[in-house]
Amino acid sequence: MKLTPTQYLGSLLLPLMFLSTPASAQEQVKIGLVAALSGDSALSGESIARGMTVAIDEINAKGGVLGGKKLVLVRRDDESNPAKGQLAARELIEKEKVAVVFGGIDTPVSMSLINVMSELKTPYMGVWAAGTGITNNNKNPNYMFRVSAVDERVDAGMLKYAQDKFKSKRPGSMLVNNPWGDSNMKGLEKAAAALNITLAGQEKYNVNDIDTTAQLTRLKNAGADSIILVGNTGVAAQVMKSMERMNWNVPVVSHWGISGGRFDELAGPRYKDVVFVQTYSFFGKQSPVGDKVIAELKKRYPEIKGVNDIVAPVGTANAYDATMLTALAINKAGSTNGEKIREAYYELPEYKGLIKTYKKPFSAESQDALTDRDYIWVHFVGNAAVPVN
Structure with missing residues (x-):
């Protein structure tokens, strides 16, 4: 059969196309990010991506991985929705062929x-979500790792802080009504027993609630002299607005979900009174790694003029160290x-990171790299x- 000129040219190019694609793919190693990149927690996802990007640029400038391959970040928005997160993770692993999936705030x-990563035999690296059961999940082998806080x-830290700093004797908790809230309910009960603290009560509120006066009133009537707050930015802001409407001014000690962005805009004037936990702060004297990361953030993101402009810093710091590890x-x-x-x-060499120096940070017994000794307390x-003085 005689080929037309176009067909003849195509027959010459086709083998070259098959040759070039694998060669290009072999020059890079992809890692994925499944996080909230839209909605009230979008700044958390962006902060994680920034920390990963700064680390990836540094790694690639030093020769990449596996003898010269470039690391590449592939992002997917989970919209804080578990079903969408599962679909995104599967796509990243099965289509994009990522080596590791990083996770976000939720x-x-x-x-x-947990089951997706186990099924697809792909490591997960958590850099924000603190639910105890994420890593302590009874899976063997366990593919869930984390450089982040643990509920x-x-x-225990929140109760101890309320007790020591505010002389609280009967703290009450306000917990978002989802698996994260459940994780903290169990953790608070365990910690209260260990610290011999009597909880005034534990109340739940839903992610779409715009008023939590009823729950707060029950805690007030039960004698709560402080509030332990667990929720991400949008929902936790409603708790603060409800407390303002009630003119109830007891101290509030919070988990770090409120640092995901815009809490200062959404929570009303009392936002600045909340004390909350972090794993790192870019304020104050920095290590050489800290100075380097700040300089790179300023260089890459023009809106960052100083450390005040590093929004949701815990996401950036955790993600940077986790990417390096x-x-x-x-x-x-x-x-x-x-x-x-x-x-x-499990066999990592010692690494001097941003948050700390990591020495065998992971083991089969504990797949969390950070301990309570790595936490600090801050306010807006x-x-x-x-950092709180």
Whole structure:
């Protein structure tokens, strides 16, 4: 059969196309991010992406991973929805062929990925969601790792802070009505028993509630002399507005969900009175790693003129360290195979990171790299999370 000129040219180009695509793919290693990139918590997802991007640029400038391959970040928006998070993770693994999936602010989304990651034998790296059950999930092998806070440890810290700093004897808790709230309810009960603290009560509120006066009134009538607050920005802001309407001014100690962005805009004037937990602050004297990260953030993102402009800093800090540890694990594994990377996380060399120096941060017994000794307490000054004196 005689070929037309176009057909003849196509027959010459087709083998070249098949040759070039794998070569291009072999020059990079993808890691994925499933996080809230829209909605009230969008700034949390953006802060995570920024921390990962700064780390990836640094890694690639030093030669990448696996002998010269470039790390590439692929993002997906989970819209704080577990079902969408599952679909996004599957797409990243099955279509984009990412080596590791990073997660965002929402515990319900992260909890929904436990079975997905186990099924697809791909490591998950949490850099914000603090639900205890994310890593303590009874899976063997366990593919869920984390560089972030853990609810059980934060719960004990919040109660102790309220007791020590505010002389609180009967704290009451306001917990978002989802798996994250459930995780903290159990953690607070356990911590209260250990600290010999009597809880005035534990109240739940829904993510779409615009008024929580009824729950707060029950706690007030039960003698609550402080509030332990657990919720992300939008819903936690409604609690603060309800307290303002009630003119109830007891101290509020919060988990870190409120640092996901816009709490200063949404919560009303009392937003600045809330004390909350973080794993890192860019304020004050920094280590050489801290100075380097701040300089790179300013260089890459023109809106960042100083540390005041680093929004949701905990996401950036956790993600930076987690990306560095993940690159070390990929190199240690010598492969993008998920099972090999999972095992490599247990054998990491010492790494001097942003938050701390990591020495064997992961083990089969604990897949959380941070401990309660790595937590600090902050409050809002403007929109910046500044350490409490």
